[in-house]
Amino acid sequence: MSTTYFHRVQRETPTRFWINNPTIEQARLAIEAGAIGATTNPSYVSKLFESEQDMAVVVRTIDLLLPYEADDDIVAAKVQQMMVGRIADCFLPVYMESGGTRGFVTIQGDPYRETDAGHIIAEGFENHRVAKNICIKIPVTTWGIEAIEKMVEHNIPTMATEVMGLSQAISICEAYQKASRESGNEPPFWVTHITGILDDHFKRVVNEGGLSIDERLFTYAGLSIAKQQYALLNERNYPGIFIGGGARKLEDFTELVGGRVDITINWRGTADVLIAEDRPVVARIDESLSSEEIEVLKQQLPDYKRAIELDGMVEEEYFDYGGVELFRTSFQKGWDALLALIKERRNIR
Numbered sequence: 001m002s003t004t005y006f007h008r009v010q011r012e013t014p015t016r017f018w019i020n021n022p023t024i025e026q027a028r029l030a031i032e033a034g035a036i037g038a039t040t041n042p043s044y045v046s047k048l049f050e051s052e053q054d055m056a057v058v059v060r061t062i063d064l065l066l067p068y069e070a071d072d073d074i075v076a077a078k079v080q081q082m083m084v085g086r087i088a089d090c091f092l093p094v095y096m097e098s099g100g101t102r103g104f105v106t107i108q109g110d111p112y113r114e115t116d117a118g119h120i121i122a123e124g125f126e127n128h129r130v131a132k133n134i135c136i137k138i139p140v141t142t143w144g145i146e147a148i149e150k151m152v153e154h155n156i157p158t159m160a161t162e163v164m165g166l167s168q169a170i171s172i173c174e175a176y177q178k179a180s181r182e183s184g185n186e187p188p189f190w191v192t193h194i195t196g197i198l199d200d201h202f203k204r205v206v207n208e209g210g211l212s213i214d215e216r217l218f219t220y221a222g223l224s225i226a227k228q229q230y231a232l233l234n235e236r237n238y239p240g241i242f243i244g245g246g247a248r249k250l251e252d253f254t255e256l257v258g259g260r261v262d263i264t265i266n267w268r269g270t271a272d273v274l275i276a277e278d279r280p281v282v283a284r285i286d287e288s289l290s291s292e293e294i295e296v297l298k299q300q301l302p303d304y305k306r307a308i309e310l311d312g313m314v315e316e317e318y319f320d321y322g323g324v325e326l327f328r329t330s331f332q333k334g335w336d337a338l339l340a341l342i343k344e345r346r347n348i349r
Contacts, residue, residue, distance in 0.1 A: 005274050005281070006034040012281045015257045018243070018264035019271065023051045026267040027090040033275060036094060036102040038087050039137070039159070039245065039264040042111040043334020045076075045083050049341075058083065062345045072342045077110065077123070079338065081130050088131035095133035104188065106159050108137035111331035115319070120147035128156050135188065137161050139328070140168045141319040145175045152179035157188040159243065164198045164222075164323040165307040169229050171315055173238035180239065189240035190262065193229050194327060195222035196248030201323035202301055213300055217293055221301070223255050224289045225308045230259055232310075246327065250274060258283025 006017045018037040019030035021044050030038070048054035061082050065075050088105040095103025107130065109123040120143060124136040136151055138144045139162040151158045160172040169191055180186050199222040206213055230242045244256050244263040247270055253263050254274075265271050289297075298305040303322055306312035318324060 004033055005278055006271070008281050009257055010034050013258050013283060014260040015285075016262045017253075017271070018262055020245070020247075020264045020266050021047045022087060022267055023048060023054050024086060024090065025051075025053075027087050030267060030271060031090065031094065033271065035271075036098075037135075037262070037264075038091055038105045040084050040087065040106055041108050041137070041161075041334075042080070042331035043337075045080055046334035046337040048083060049337070054083075057086075058341070059345065062342055063349075066342075066346055066349060072339055072346070073110065075342050076335065076338050077126075079342070080107065080109075081127060084127075084134070085130045088133050092131065092133055100133075101188075103133050104135040104157060105131070105133055106135045106137040108139075108161065108331075111328055111335050114139055114141065114328065115143050117143040117146040120144060121150045124151055124156065124158075125154070135159050135190070139319075139324070140172045141324070142315050143319075145172060145315070148172060149175050149179040152176055152185055152187060152189075153183045155183070155185040155187045159190040159192065160240075161192045161245070162194060162318075162324045162327055163192045163229075164194050164201075164225070164321060165313050165318075166225065166229055166232060166310050167313045168318055169193070169232065169238075170310065171318075173233065173236070173240060176239050186239070190243045191229075191233065191238075191240045192243050192245045193222075193226040194246035194323065195226045195244055196252050197246035197327045197330075198222040198225065198307065198323040199248060201326050202304065204326070205301060205303060205322070211300060213297075217289065217297055219249075219251070220255070220289055221297055221304055223251065224294060224297075225304075226256065227285065227288045228308060230256070230261060230285065254279075254282070255284045255287070257281065257285065259285035261285070 009015050016036050019035045020039045061079050069075050084107045091103040091105050107127045113119045135157040137159040138147050140160050148158050202221050242261045247265045253265050
């Protein structure tokens with residue numbers, strides 16, 4: 001019987017582990033370690049550039065597509081589908097053995113088209129055909145909410161991403177409920193909290209403003225919102241599974257252990273470290289900052305207040321919220337790197 005850290009987490013708690021943006025080798029290692037799914041984002045293909053073996057597959061795929069497609073954006077979308085499809089193949093046995101409850105792999109489309117609900121919807125339908133265990137990942141913005149409602153209507157699994165504020169979580173859970181009532185469908189559904197990226201945004205605000213904040217409060221700011229979101233989903237009996245994302249430190253996994261939650265982390269620097277450390281399994285989901293500490297953060301960081309209050313933002317503000325903007329910018333950089341490679345390969349043909 002396997003006794004690695006993640007296997008013990010799975011045996012002793014309801015917490016489950018997903019792997020983020022993996023290479024083929026990392027996907028296989030993650031499955032051996034107990035991963036039940038994989039997440040990818042629009043920068044996924046650019047992450048594969050770091051692996052010589054996977055980079056060769058990316059280049060070969062581009063070269064095969066170029067003679068048949070003049071639009072580099074379409075080539076990029078197809079390359080992404082094929083690379084994500086490889087990971088979906090790795091997780092397909094997990095999906096089949098679980099009866100379709102585990103083994104999902106997410107795909108998220110062009111980060112430059114996130115204000116076009118029609119495009120997100122069409123992209124979702126197209127990406128859903130990549131594999132039977134594909135889950136469509138869509139940002140919780142005005143346009144993304146509309147697209148997720150359409151996915152529910154067509155009984156397509158979705159992951160609501162770029163969620164950093166409680167108001168976003170409420171909006172998408174209630175949109176799912178409405179679409180589910182009207183369609184009669186209840187497809188698999190995950191609601192993220194992008195903890196580490198939110199902390200990166202807070203760090204940016206602190207540095208730009210020359211602010212001084214206690215290191216402990218700073219370390220647990222995003223996690224305190226994630227834990228409140230998890231509690232809120234349970235209290236209101238909202239649909240879906242909470243999934244932690246955007247991890248930047250080990251605590252972004254370990255602090256959520258004990259909850260009926262899924263958590264997605266990178267292999268290198270997080271999953272491999274936790275396996276190597278082989279630390280004891282400690283349930284931390286119910287431990288958080290005190291109300292006094294949360295009040296200090298609210299006073300010093302207006303964007304923390306916006307994120308942690310139930311009515312901290314209205315739907316029209318989600319797209320431009322600093323943490324969401326930061327995450328989207330990173331996706332655009334990855335997408336640009338893929339487009340640059342496609343252009344380079346086209347020019348040498």
